[in-house]
Amino acid sequence: MWKYAVTGLFILFNSFIIVTQIDLQDIIYNTFFYKGNNNSNIIQIKSLRQQRLKRNAPFRNIEEITKMSKELNTYSYMILHNNSVISEHYFKSYIDDSKLESFSITKSIVSLMVGIALDKKYLSSIEDKIGKYFPECTMSNTSIKNLLEMSSGVKLYSLSGFFTSLVDFYSSNLTKRAFSRKPVFESGKYWVYDNINTQLIVLVLEKATKMKINVFVENYLWKYISTTEAQWSTDDSGNVKAFCGLQMTSEDLLRIGKLIMDKGKVNGYQVVSESYLQMIFNVNTNLCILSDIKQHNKNYGLHAWKSKINDTTIKYFFGSGGQFLLLIEEWNTVVVHMGFDVLISGPDDIDHILQKVVEVTHKTLLD
Template sequence: MRSIALIFVLLNSVLFLNAQETDLEINYNKLEKLISFCDTTTEATEVLIYHKNKEIAFWRNGECHTYGMTTSSMVKSWTSLVVGILIDHKIIDGIDTPVSKYIPDWEAGSVNKITIKHLITMTAGMNRRSGSRGILVEKNMKEYLLNFEPDTLPDIRFGYSNESVQLLGMIIEEATGMEANAVFKKYLFEPLGMDSTNLVKDEAGNDIVFGGTKTTIRDASKVGKLMMQKGNFNGKQIVSKQWITASLRPGKHAPFYGYLWWLDNASKNPNYAATGDGGQLTIIYPELDLLFLRNQSCFPNGGHRMPWMGPYFLNLIADIVQKPLVEMIDNQPVIESNVSSIDIRDGKIYKEKY
């Protein structure tokens, strides 16, 4: 099977397209439109796209000289996977286990009967704390959390919270007797071949599991592939199918949220995502067998907000997958695609249809 590699040099950015001749479901005109939007509107640093577990496009903005990827909150979804793996291995008892079993010194968790499920679904009764009010400014996050007081009783409403996820990190460490980074490496990063990925630490040396992980867009893509294959990677079941299914089940108090995964089941193209501040994205469209990743390493406007994130952008991604046009010639199906062969002459790309 012959592969065709396309390289577009656009100003200071480079787009690599890898097209399999048998994969005629990609509309390359819409793909170029998507990349252009990611460049000019979202001001992304990198975009990586897979269809049917095969890379179809990689784009990088050459004006950004900061390499690698900082996940921001995208790593929260990875923390969910590690919890699931430890439950699969019976290292953690189960999703409904009281937090007090692993963190007995957290008095509020014991009094309020908070469970692992409350933490992983963001229903532990914690409001979002930003700026100087939250865990982000704490030098010793573990010490801070042992004295942390929730805002309400658990299982009343959804409340997005960094504190909830960091408490899961403490549970991971107590259950295994290992630092969180070592656990992530043993059970997730190494099995997936994520050799360039590490958690970061606070000033006291505590591993942070709710944000800031150092990685690359290609390492991050392996988590997306794991999810697309229902917990399987390169023929090995890393986390159970049951955990993946449960992770993507809409929450009782938040139909848009599962086990630290954002859910979009109302869209014409249902998808779920791991997201981080500034537009760090892993978006999966199960029905389209499509995986999209976006990395922001430079912030040309000095801001981390994502005003472009919404239905238009999500549909722009999904629209690159098209149904092939099938016609019959001499009683044999002939499939037409918008790209069939590429010839590069004099530095220009010529596209020809079948």
């Protein structure tokens, strides 16, 4: 429990001194999330070290980007436009080979692995019930699709999504925790953003493929796109933190975006089907948001997001603290923004930072 208290106090204190130059946000990030070269409680995802992306004048619009970095506590910012990196910036002590914590972007990558599992016939359908793989599970009547949509019927562990995430993050056995959660509502009715959905998806993938998730990612995704190894945080029992904890370089995250923009292909090889990549951004607007049942889901697909900024459609992966992988098809552009702002802790905080990153990206493209 001390970890919850310390993290909570750090964040509370930081909210009061945000106007000062004391950068506790970086202390929090480096103390609790960034692993660096620390090998405790992580597993490796090996790489075949693909050739790096082409660079083309990557230092344009420096003034605007530097201003954004101070406002959003940015660690890295990259733009891929027309298959060339036209902007690449790192801040604080981070560099191009720093493996940064992606937080809930990990969820979206897990969704990509569901698509690959469908393509390889490890899974027959996203309509499969969890009970097909785990008859004893309390959510046996919930489908993989319900988990992907965040409509499994569970409700948050507490009134605070932040506190629920802390409990998940510091759980000593996430498998046990996932199997202990019980649906409270009918599946497919309410949208509730809960980490345990992703944890169950990974358990299903491991059961269906007979591979640990890091091996499955390594064999079917990472070897095709990555320039270096990635790593995944685990709990004390060795279970990956499926809902967060995947750490990679900014370029390798950018290359995931390029894979999606290239309709799932790398050098002519279909890594993941185009049809699934289209599906993950389809938003089920019939889902009521449990925290405000008068509102319906407008932005969330299958562990992926879609919004409009100034009439431009933005498809994206999002992680707490300000992690973004943006896909702007209209501009033939992929953007990575990594950083850590403690005031950006969940889906409700997305709009401001998304608007800012898109605006700076647009100015950079015009520079």
